Amino acid sequence: MLQVHIDSAGYQQKEHYLKDIDFTINPGEIVGLIGANGAGKSTTIKSIIGTIEHFHGSIALEEGKQLAYIPEEPILYDRLTLWEHLRLAATSYEMPATVWEPRANDLLKKFSLTGKEHELPIHFSKGMRQKTLICLSFMTEADIYIIDEPFIGLDPLATKHLINLLYQEKARGAALLLSTYVLDSAEKLCDHFILLNEGNAIFQGALQALQEETNQPAGTSLLDCFYALLEGDTL
Numbered sequence: 001m002l003q004v005h006i007d008s009a010g011y012q013q014k015e016h017y018l019k020d021i022d023f024t025i026n027p028g029e030i031v032g033l034i035g036a037n038g039a040g041k042s043t044t045i046k047s048i049i050g051t052i053e054h055f056h057g058s059i060a061l062e063e064g065k066q067l068a069y070i071p072e073e074p075i076l077y078d079r080l081t082l083w084e085h086l087r088l089a090a091t092s093y094e095m096p097a098t099v100w101e102p103r104a105n106d107l108l109k110k111f112s113l114t115g116k117e118h119e120l121p122i123h124f125s126k127g128m129r130q131k132t133l134i135c136l137s138f139m140t141e142a143d144i145y146i147i148d149e150p151f152i153g154l155d156p157l158a159t160k161h162l163i164n165l166l167y168q169e170k171a172r173g174a175a176l177l178l179s180t181y182v183l184d185s186a187e188k189l190c191d192h193f194i195l196l197n198e199g200n201a202i203f204q205g206a207l208q209a210l211q212e213e214t215n216q217p218a219g220t221s222l223l224d225c226f227y228a229l230l231e232g233d234t235l
C-alpha cells in the first residue's frame, strides 16, 4: 500500500537527521514507528507526507489510494464550526451526505462531541481538538492512516474508542502507521515495529523477532526489548 524509502531527510541542507529508512505498510497492518523523544518519528512522518525541508528518497503510495494524516498538534480553521470542518472534509473526499453524516454523528458520539457541532473547535481544549481531527480522519474511511502520537492527550474513554477504531479500520483492510513512545499501547496494537534511534532504524519486525534479536525470553515487553537493544542490557 505504501512504500517508504528514505536515503536521507532533515531540516538543514548540510546535515540530514534521518538516514537509510526503508519500510512497507500493507493493507490490514498496524505498524508502530517507535523511538524516544527526538529519535526521528515526526521527521519520518513529515518525509512521507512531503512537508520535510530536505528529502532524498522515494515515497510510493499505491495508485488511487487515499491517505489520512492526524498530526501531533491539532491544526484547525479559525472560523469554521465543528460541523463545517466535517462538511469540508466530506466535500474534499467527494462523500455524499447520506454517507458522511451518519458516520460523523456516530464518531461525534463516541468522542463526546455531540452537541458541540456548531461551536468553533479553536475554542476547544487540546484533547477536544485532537478528537475533532480523529473524527475528521476516520469519517473518510481512508486506505492508509498516519497518526502521530495518537495516545497523547486523550482521556481514557477516548483512548479506548480510538483503539477500537484502529482495530475496526485494520479489519476493513486499511493500513495504519502509528508513531508513538507509548510502548505498552504499541505492543498490544501493532503487528510490527520500526524502532528509531538518533535518526536510524535500528530494528524492524515483530516483537518475537525483537525478543530473539536481543536474546530476551518470550514474553519480554517491547519496552524491555527496546532498552536491551539500546543499552545491550536489561532494565
Ligand SMILES: Nc1ncnc2c1ncn2[C@@H]1O[C@H](COP(=O)(O)OP(=O)(O)OP(=O)(O)O)[C@@H](O)[C@H]1O
Binding pocket: 011, 017, 035, 036, 037, 038, 039, 040, 041, 042, 043, 044, 181
Ligand atoms: N522544525 C525543526 N527544525 C530543526 N530541527 C528539528 C525540527 N523538528 C525536529 N528537529 C530535530 O530533528 C530531530 C528529530 O526530531 P523528531 O521531531 O523527528 O523526533 P520525534 O521522534 O518525533 O520526537 P518526539 O517524541 O519528541 O516528538 C531532533 O534532533 C530534533 O531536534
